[in-house]
Amino acid sequence: MNSLIENITAIQMESPVDxxxxxxxxxITSGQLKPNDRLPAERVLSEKFGVGRGYIREAILKLEFYGLLKTNPQSGTYVAGLSINVIDSIISDIIKFNKDDFNAxxxxxxxxxxxxxxxxxxxxxxxxxxEIKRALExxxxxxxxxxxxxEEDMLFHVKIAKASKNSVIESMILILIPDLIKNIVETKICGENRGKTAIPEHREILNAIELQDVNLAEKAMAGHLNEIWQISKAGFATEKIIKEIKG
Known part of the structure; x- marks a missing residue:
């Protein structure tokens, strides 16, 4: 009976934004909304979903950082390029079904x-x-x-990628991060309290970026990712790499 109780987990209630x-x-990923399709107006979406416009704005903002939407202030919000959508779908399948590829x-x-x-x-x-500070808040x-x-965790990392001023790195992170973080949270490979323990780590990363200290920023990010590496058992020499960086 005790083992049965231990296997019962709390129900996570989805917010309207989620x-x-x-x-x-x-x-988008099913193709019902195709590349470059324009989304209905914010008012229409609000009425259709039965929620306030604030929820719609927040959802659209987050999906922009998934790389699934792009907003033109003059003409509205559109579905992003096909390549991102296809890769997003492929990566979702890889993460769900193939452990070796997930570790890769x-x-x-x-x-x-x-x-x-x-x-x-x-x-x-x-x-x-x-923008990075706001994402952390x-x-x-x-x-x-x-x-x-x-989504908030992903947004923090995407804002850092944007600040790198390297469009290739930013695009790759837009593709990889959302489903990786989602899978890590759902499988709880880092423990139930990981969200709270990550707060000081995020602050260290932000501080290093604010100071424009490249070495400190690298060490802070390596420390932030360390637990994932230790638990994943990927078979790569990542733990050694992290220790060398921490030096």
């Missing part, structure tokens, strides 16, 4: 994020810093309500 994101992402994606994320954070520390602008607010913060 439900909107889920439906829109499904429409973790390795790719590790190297991409280290390079992104180093470049961000070197090249970030004052505007970039404001959103993450902390969500975590402090005892809710999961998958």
């Amino acid at each position: 439900k909107i994101i889920g439906q829109l992402k499904q429409l 994606l973790l390795e790719a994320r590790y190297h991409l994020e280290l390079n992104a954070v180093k470049l961000a520390a070197e090249r970030r602008t004052a505007e970039d810093l404001v 959103l993450y902390e607010q969500k975590i402090n309500t005892s809710a999961t913060a998958v």
